[in-house]
Amino acid sequence: MNTPHLRLGVIGAGNVGSAFVQMLNDPARQIALVDAATATLEVVGVAVRDTSLLRDGIDRSLVVGDALALAQRPDVDILVELAGGVEPARTWVETALRRGASVVTANKTLMAACGTELARLADENGADLLYEASVAGGIPIIRALRTSLAGEKINRVLGIVNGTTNFILSQMTSEGRDYGEALKEAQALGYAEADPTADVEAFDAAAKVQILSSLAIGTSLRGDPISREGISAVRSVDVEFAGRAGYVIKLIGVVERVGDNGISRRTHPVLISVEHPLAAVHGAMNAVFIEGDKSGPLMWLGLGAGGQPTATAVMGDVLHAARNRVSGRHDVPFTVDDRLASVDAGDIASVFYLSSDVRDEPGVLAQVAGVFGRHSVSILSMEQSGFGQEARLSFLTHEAVGRDVASTMQELEQLSAVDSIGACIRVIDGGGA
């Protein structure tokens, strides 16, 4: 029997695209790839912006400048979109899906903005839309959620899904750097962009939270805004307090069931207990921690970025799409549960770490404690550090509702004895079964 032959069009030959094409053409992998794809695979075009550049490992005759024309080519069976952004990527992907070609993408921005619509379009046209590389790079979390955990009720997902911020916070923790120094170091090492906003203000993590939430719990992917707070306000004093209290600070993406039909999706810094498995995720590594109803805790750890790790996830999807095409099948789109309603982060209770700079004078503590009491926020422990102009109060609360904590901070700010309000960060303990 002849082995079927499938043609790939690749858009993008940057970090991920180049690594993917090189992996596909690696002579040492050919037998394994044909085995896994149940087909031979051929790249028939690679679209880039600048066609004059030589690309390592990519045959010059394959390089084209018109990505849309590649998506339209009737002989392209699988379009691999590795350029990024919403437009024109959305047009390319829709064009390929409409004519029944399958699409593999690493594009979290596109999936978070319109994944539900694109998945429906793929299904209507008997094609696959696969996006393993869009969350946590080389970690195969999407397939795990879609297959191994398809029958599990997932109660909570906690993810360290942005390597740049994890690197910065790790340097602040282990090397005692302040935020600015750690950011500069991340930029020098190529972990952070010259404009780091997407990472440090958690836009990147927010898109990944949306994708994880759609697969873990069944929310739609339509660009809904989710609660987002980055790490640029985290100070060395917060990191030091966390260390003394048995925590580390991490930027976490959270997807959490609340009651029967509520869902909270958010990304923000947390103080996480050193006992929690996520506390041991250092540097630019990513990890996803899942609390399943019957499975209990599960965790995946790995490289969340980088051309080669990300290309392995793209390759896994391409091989899956190839097998499906050969057998005339396609994956069903993820199910959207219309009963789910978003719960505001202000309504979610947790332990909080709060801090404020205060005047070191008699009566201040009583005033501050009074404010906590008026807003029903109960203090678990308090630490005073510094003297005179440098005095600072740090608190851990008992479990309290976000809205009450926010109003406590607002009233504290009005006190004449309070110079400035510092951190207001949620706390996560434990992590065991």
Ligand SMILES: NC(=O)c1ccc[n+]([C@@H]2O[C@H](COP(=O)([O-])OP(=O)(O)OC[C@H]3O[C@@H](n4cnc5c(N)ncnc54)[C@H](OP(=O)(O)O)[C@@H]3O)[C@@H](O)[C@H]2O)c1
């Ligand atoms: N890098 C990672 O570690 C990583 C991890 C996970 C997911 N991803 C995702 O993977 C995708 C690619 O990331 P990357 O880091 O490889 O990006 P990149 O290095 O910036 O490469 C982007 C590629 O897309 C091409 N391109 C951009 N706009 C184009 C257009 N209008 N027409 C044709 N080609 C166009 C660029 O062409 P030129 O080379 O001519 O500029 C370049 O080759 C993104 O969606 C990203 O979010 C990346």
